[in-house]
Amino acid sequence: MSGTVPLSEYTKIDLRSDTLSLLTTGMRRVMAEADVGDDVWGGDPTTRRLEGHCAELLGKEAALFTTSGTLSNQLALRVHTAPGDEVITDTKYHVNFYESAASAGLASVALNTVDSIDGVLTPELLDFALQRKERKHLYAAPKLVCLENTVNFHSGRVVSCDSLRRLRRRTLDAGLTTHLDGARLVNASIASGVSLTDFGETADTISICFAKGLAAPFGSILAGPSELIEKAAAHRAAYGGGLHQSGVLAAAALYALQHNIGRLAEDHGNAQLLGRLLCQHPAFRIALDTIQTNILVADVSMPGLTAAEFVRAAAGEGVLLAERTATSFRAVTRLGVDEAAIRTAAQRLLTLADRMRGPAVA
Ligand SMILES: Cc1ncc(COP(=O)(O)O)c(C=O)c1O
Numbered sequence: 001m002s003g004t005v006p007l008s009e010y011t012k013i014d015l016r017s018d019t020l021s022l023l024t025t026g027m028r029r030v031m032a033e034a035d036v037g038d039d040v041w042g043g044d045p046t047t048r049r050l051e052g053h054c055a056e057l058l059g060k061e062a063a064l065f066t067t068s069g070t071l072s073n074q075l076a077l078r079v080h081t082a083p084g085d086e087v088i089t090d091t092k093y094h095v096n097f098y099e100s101a102a103s104a105g106l107a108s109v110a111l112n113t114v115d116s117i118d119g120v121l122t123p124e125l126l127d128f129a130l131q132r133k134e135r136k137h138l139y140a141a142p143k144l145v146c147l148e149n150t151v152n153f154h155s156g157r158v159v160s161c162d163s164l165r166r167l168r169r170r171t172l173d174a175g176l177t178t179h180l181d182g183a184r185l186v187n188a189s190i191a192s193g194v195s196l197t198d199f200g201e202t203a204d205t206i207s208i209c210f211a212k213g214l215a216a217p218f219g220s221i222l223a224g225p226s227e228l229i230e231k232a233a234a235h236r237a238a239y240g241g242g243l244h245q246s247g248v249l250a251a252a253a254l255y256a257l258q259h260n261i262g263r264l265a266e267d268h269g270n271a272q273l274l275g276r277l278l279c280q281h282p283a284f285r286i287a288l289d290t291i292q293t294n295i296l297v298a299d300v301s302m303p304g305l306t307a308a309e310f311v312r313a314a315a316g317e318g319v320l321l322a323e324r325t326a327t328s329f330r331a332v333t334r335l336g337v338d339e340a341a342i343r344t345a346a347q348r349l350l351t352l353a354d355r356m357r358g359p360a361v362a
Pocket of ligand 1 (some may be wrong): 068184
């Protein structure tokens with residue numbers, strides 16, 4: 001129940017995702033003691049408190065507690081658009097990579113995706129997306145730009161507030177609204193020193209997740225103008241996401257915001273450490289300067305070996321990684337995996353690489 005697992009040679013070190021962090025004793029206590037009502041009847045006081053607190057943190061009029069980051073994104077698409085509209089986003093963002101079927105099914109929108117090099121959607125890429133197609137009143141009209149920060153696929157890269165502000169000017173000129181998928185925006189804030197409120201100014205609606213680095217068991221928030229959040233509440237109910245005594249879960253999210261933001265710097269340091277340790281072996285190619293938050297992406301350079309095979313072999317050595325592409329894996333640092341665990345994981349992976357590819361120095 002505590003934050004960190006004591007290590008033995010048999011302990012599995014699970015670096016597949018930051019969603020794997022477990023509840024701490026303090027978090028369980030506030031959940032048990034949460035003041036609850038029925039949120040569907042508008043009467044859950046802890047949920048009201050969470051929503052009010054998040055709206056203030058993000059500088060928005062209102063906020064809605066949702067079951068997941070995916071639901072927050074899907075509600076945002078739904079309230080910003082009408083069926084048949086177009087949404088511009090990056091190919092690698094979660095909303096396209098993992099939610100394109102949901103976007104088509106629920107909001108009935110078409111995604112117009114661009115391939116940025118580093119996960120940063122620039123005004124130039126936006127212009128490209130707008131101009132690459134013939135625009136006539138009979139065709140899909142672009143309405144919304146969907147952004148992501150940090151960028152999961154690109155090693156948890158932080159998109160700077162300046163870059164978001166430049167894009168914001170261009171989207172407003174083009175008459176488009178913006179949703180920012182900030183599943184890990186708190187990581188971006190800690191890594192960059194930019195407040196959540198400053199990031200909040202760069203988009204009309206913003207979502208953040210509580211069950212990633214913040215280590216709550218569940219949930220996300222969608223913040224924005226009252227009118228849109230009211231509509232989102234109606235769609236949340238229609239999607240089956242209305243919760244009754246949600247205060248139990250809102251209490252965990254509030255606890256996470258109070259206790260687990262500052263410690264994210266530790267996760268970021270551990271991701272850097274893991275990168276530096278693995279770089280000692282030529283089997284791993286890692287762009288260390290891209291590790292800005294808690295996600296490390298490594299290319300496995302072993303002739304005839306796929307990333308999937310390496311990930312399987314690593315699991316056999318007690319280190320769980322996530323396959324990312326045919327040649328790369330992802331490791332995510334989080335509460336419950338401390339510096340000692342990171343050093344042990346690195347040692348196991350270096351030993352495995354020696355065995356599979358030959359030692360770094362002959
Ligand atoms: C950037 C981003 N957005 C949204 C999500 C979806 O969050 P959830 O798993 O809570 O649906 C994730 C999940 O990893 C994510 O990385």
